[in-house]
Structure formats: C-alpha cells, structure tokens
Amino acid sequence: MDTLSYKTIAANKSTADKLWVLVDAEGQTLGRLASKVAILLRGKHKPNFTPHVDCGDNVVVVNASKVNLTGKKWEDKTYIRYTGYPGGQRTLTANQLFEKNPSTIIEKSVKGMLPKNKLGATLFRNLHVYNDTNHNQEAQKPVSINLNDVN
Numbered sequence: 001m002d003t004l005s006y007k008t009i010a011a012n013k014s015t016a017d018k019l020w021v022l023v024d025a026e027g028q029t030l031g032r033l034a035s036k037v038a039i040l041l042r043g044k045h046k047p048n049f050t051p052h053v054d055c056g057d058n059v060v061v062v063n064a065s066k067v068n069l070t071g072k073k074w075e076d077k078t079y080i081r082y083t084g085y086p087g088g089q090r091t092l093t094a095n096q097l098f099e100k101n102p103s104t105i106i107e108k109s110v111k112g113m114l115p116k117n118k119l120g121a122t123l124f125r126n127l128h129v130y131n132d133t134n135h136n137q138e139a140q141k142p143v144s145i146n147l148n149d150v151n
Helices: 028-043 094-100 104-110 118-124
Strands: 020-024 059-061 078-081 089-093 127-129
Touching: 028 059, 028 104, 028 118, 059 089, 059 118, 078 094, 089 094, 089 104, 104 127
Parallel strands: 020 059, 059 127
Antiparallel strands: 078 089
C-alpha cells in the first residue's frame, strides 16, 4: 500500500493557499462572529489543515460598529488591563470600550480564541477590522463570505 492516495499531506508555508475573505459584522453576535473568524484565520475549514502552520485565510471584517451583544453584556462585561504600576489595574465596560473604538472589541475576542504562542501572533496579523464598510484591502480583491456557511 505505497500509493499516493494513502499518504497524509501536510501543508507548509509554500503550499498553503491563502485567500482574502470579507466578513460583514452587521447584526452579528460578538462571540459567534469571533469564533467563526478564528476558524477562518486558523484554516480549520480547509481539508489540508495543519496545526503548526499558518494555512488560514486573511480576514477583513467590516461594519464592526454594528456588532451585537446579548443580554446585559454592554454594562456587565468588563475588559481589564494593567498599567504596570502598583494599583494600576484598570477596567472598562464593553460599552465604554465600544465608544472609544468599536473594532477593539472584535479584535480582543478573536485574539482570545487563537493559540497563545508565536503562531497565534502570526495568525492575528492576518485580521483586519474596520468600523464601517470602507477598507484598505480593495487591491487584494477579498471574496465576501456568509458566516452561516462556515462550520
């Protein structure tokens, strides 16, 4: 049984077919949107998925300012950061962070769903989030995708 049909094919940097994908966040729930975008970034929807290789797509998310949170999460959900000084822990609610920059909420939730290593940092660089429909990736000709089709 030494035929090609029985050999496992692992993707590498040169054989990974990376596409540019456009995702519209209007009316989407934050967590469900973030998990599907993380799947696209990681490449888990592709048949040649390899866990230790960046074989995912480049994702452009538009209309980040129109994303939804369910329940009372706008007031109850908190984002914590640390300044580095004693007593320097700062918290913001989701509503306060959304008023400063709406794209930050999507970036934080997607980053939390990626691996916590060098591969995760590389994958996060493939994410581009914009607050409205205008984006700087027209030259890459991103293909619009419906998130309900992604597993």
